[in-house]
Amino acid sequence: MLSKKTKYGLKALTYIARKEGESPVRVSEIAESENIPQKFLESILLTLRKSGVLGSKKGKHGGYYLRHEPSEIKMTDVMRVLEGPIAMVPCVSLNFYEKCDDCPDEEKCSVNKLMIQVRDNTLQVFRNTTLADLSSI
Amino acid sequence: MLSKKTKYGLKALTYIARKEGESPVRVSEIAESENIPQKFLESILLTLRKSGVLGSKKGKHGGYYLRHEPSEIKMTDVMRVLEGPIAMVPCVSLNFYEKCDDCPDEEKCSVNKLMIQVRDNTLQVFRNTTLADLSSI
């Protein structure tokens, strides 16, 4: 299940991308327009900023803006920041690998085999999708 | 993230499939061999039985057995029983559809578009994989 954090984050990024070129976008504006609790959205955009996807400007006329072109912001990066590992199981994660404590041999593990396939297919989608794709129409 | 329930369930099914033809397999045997808490596994196999994937026999020499050939047990079915919806978001779920309360128009929702792609790719894997595939090797 996709967390609300990720869902809200993606919607907010899309909203900002659609306004690109203009001045920074206020959290309150996004929250209202996308029906997202403002305080919650604040914390989400903060993590996106800390991860380098967004930039921010404080004070009056402040807000958030994209650090790169929408076409250069890949879903792999956004998803890893917001949702964490793309793999469904740590033992097949590329960026967050962890051995299963119950599993003596990954080579022989049926779950491992299956989840590698799922991971590869999901990765393909996220690698080939950018914020520009989400924002069009 | 894949729940332990699903992980354990898949491992147990694989274990049973590899023994097919023999008599029912005891929970305690699976639990020990696969490092799964026995009581937890009991409840998992119970739901698999209630959903029609497994059959069971009580009492001495009892245990669980597959109701169909491994090659006829599709991952779509098993995953839906153990993990629930395959889609990451209810608004793109085929079997568990639910409208988002915050989203006025699914057609224009960027998250919706993206998650449909992920769902379709994941579905393709699960539709083309059977328990026989998991059990081989």
Add this chain to the structure above:
DNA sequence: TGTATTTCCTATTAAATCGATAGGATTAAT
């Protein structure tokens, strides 16, 4: 018939995670 063995069922619990809120500190424009 009785005993051991196994699934079946319900309830409970401890811990983790999630979604959200609260309250104020900091920064910047005017």
Add this chain to the structure above:
DNA sequence: ATTAATCCTATCGATTTAATAGGAAATACA
């Protein structure tokens, strides 16, 4: 100064997850 925005930390309630507990029901077999 005042206003408006992000930034930061802490906390809370609800839900879910993983696991445990305790026994009821059924079956094989002596």
